[in-house]
Amino acid sequence: MNLLxxxxxxxxxxxxxxxHSSLVFHTSLWGKVLKEGYGCEMRCLxxxxxxxxxxxxxxxxxGNQFFNVFYSLIPYGGFIGEKQFIPEFSKLLERKAKQxxxxxxxxxDPKIKKPQDLSDFECVESYRHVLELKEKSLDQIWKDYKPNLKRTINKALKSDLFFERIKDRKEVxxxxxxxxxxxxRNRALAKYPIDLFYKIFDLLTPELADIFFVKYRNEPIAGIxxxxxxxxxxxxxxxxxxEYxxxxxxxLLFHxxxxxxxxxxxxxFDFLGSEKKLSSLIQFKDKWGTKRETLLVFQKDIGTIRPFLGKVALGFAQTPLGTAIQRKLTTTKSGR
Structure with missing residues (x-):
């Protein structure tokens, strides 16, 4: 066996x-979005x-010249094909990483449910929230919302808020x-550059993606x-x-x-993963009548010194000072 x-x-x-897969994130088109929008190199093994x-x-x-990560993938990646070959793949992957x-x-990989399926990796549990739509009418979906959510949506519907799909690239x-x-506001890393959202608009909308706004008095105040x-x-x-x-x-946006x-x-409708420590985000996703599942995130360090230095750098980046510096750099790069 060889690893190409x-x-x-x-x-x-x-x-x-x-x-073998219906996941859009596995396609070459999504790879093109990431390569051109994130400015990274792709590796399909x-x-x-x-x-x-x-x-x-x-x-x-x-990464950079000091620390590099092979990440499969934003937001989901994982294996495609015959999963019984994961042990052989994993051994060759480590050799490839060293090279x-x-x-x-x-x-x-949302389809891997057991840590032992990648036993030589460290495994961290997070949550994934999925709302089933197939067997439900819109009325049934509404019925499963938490009562407080229904009240806030009704309040938003009675206000001057307006929901729309963006149609102009400038709105990105x-x-x-x-x-x-x-x-x-959340003191979080602004890890996505503006070019990534440009490429989503350019390459995926309207068939494979949408960007939605809620506007108030003709001003965008929220978007997804x-x-x-x-x-x-x-x-x-x-x-x-x-402010709003x-x-x-x-x-109103998610509804x-x-x-x-x-x-x-x-x-x-998949709300994607959430770290277990993000209780407010988890509560937000719970209120839509979603099913909360365990999402396993696998990680393996190759060597010791460089991963340790990378961990130290990431730890600083997640401090208030680090996130502020990173946001400033992102804002400057995007011309803001």
Missing amino acids: TLKEPDKNWDEFVST VLEDNNTWLLALPGMLV ERIDRIKIV DHFYELYLASMK VVIYSEETAYYFHGGSST LHLRPND NAIKIAKEKGKSY
């Missing part, structure tokens, strides 16, 4: 993905035997301002990005103005995004 490296996913890659592809793992290289000076391997700038405002796979709508990211949070624009996903024939 594809730096540019080709037609063969997409044919393999279409046979393929386990083959006698010219037959058995198992694949798409990923992105994130390419990769210091950490990180895999987010307004979305990014809301994204940065939310990151500042939703990405579509064959069966599932995924909440990718969002942002909102602190009392109007509950986020509740309408869920309705549109249902109208598109999607079976699920």
